Amino acid sequence: MPRSLRRVRPSLAALALVLSAVLSVALVPGPFGAARAQGPAPYLMSTEEAVLLQQAQDYLNSVRSLRGRFQQASSTGNQASGTVYMRRPGRMRIEYDPPAEVLVVANGSYVIYEDGELQQVSYIGLGDTPLGILLRDEVKLSDPAITVTGMRRQAGLMEVDIVETDAPGQGTLTLVFAESPLELRSWRVRDAQNVEVTVNLLRPRFNIDLDRDLFSYRERAGFRRSD
Template sequence: MRNNETTTPSGPAITRRCFVGIAALLLAAGPSLLAASPAAAQASSTAQRIADHFSSVKTMMGEFVQFGPRGEQTGGKFYISRPGKIRFNYEDPSPMRVISDGSTVVIGNRKMKTWDVYPLSKTPLKLLLGNRIDLQSNMVRGVKEEDDLITIVLGDRNMFGTSTITMMFDPKTYDLRQWTIRDAQGKDTSVMIFNVKTGVQLDPKVFAIPYSEIRR
């Protein structure tokens, strides 16, 4: 994300075959990373520099493809504003919306007219949306550097148990390629992003939670 726009020509054509590749990557990287202690996870200067660059990007928007624990695939557009704000607009026929206004995360189902409400501080999204990612902190479960990928696993057992968030970066361009949230049951939800624009002006209304609908 050094440049203000990143495009991935293959992005819109991502298929279930691509999910198999992602799953294989996670299985290869996940166990060794999660087994690392904070002391063993001392990040290199390169990894910290990438994390610093990512956390310095205050606003971001683009398209995403999400893969659920059973291989289900959805997509749409996303918006991020630090600290703490994110929105996912899912494409039809998905009825889902996800919004964080900086303190609360809501998951809405337009078809069922239901809302699930969570404190942002109790979800791994807090780590993704923070002002800074400190790779020397005890939240780091592991850092793995490869020629074409740097993988960082973050978690905080005191805040959200065994849930973790894994972020994957391009070591040459500093682009965030993907993040994966592993829940307390060990199930993974992965989000790949493409056609990303950074440093954009975002209307605060984008992250407004419709509390009037939730309270009905």
């Protein structure tokens, strides 16, 4: 993988690609399990926005599986593409196109990040990344563990900013929906260093059968686990 791509490789936090429709994956570089900070200030939404947020939650919960192409771009100018598979609860697979030698698998317990160039594998607890928010069996945007910190509407799109209430330093996940009809279009993840990764879904297919083996990971010979 080119050095420039490796610096911004979808670090597990970001990938909060799935979507929860998802989910919303991709990833942002940086340390995981960041130090806990003072609780984030919740967004004070209008009655209309509260209704729209409930509709977005219902939509996310209606999506149990997904397969689609994606394009990923970071605020540092790097780009990548690939294929994402998601099955809730807890399962996701992100395959990056060459020249990136990157595979990400969420197996229900861990997010596993395989770097083919470095021949290295990292295991991160699913609950320690923003990805865990959207891969839950049931997404509850009113859950005390989640704080909605912002909402914006313009040009037929609605954006919702979400953080983990007890660990906002892990990053902000922004879901971008088309409003009519309601549909997830993209998501962004911004880390503590203000690096932002945007993932756009291309021709996604929802609620389809997916092979369970997609979400199993077997370490490759010669690969080592990172600390």
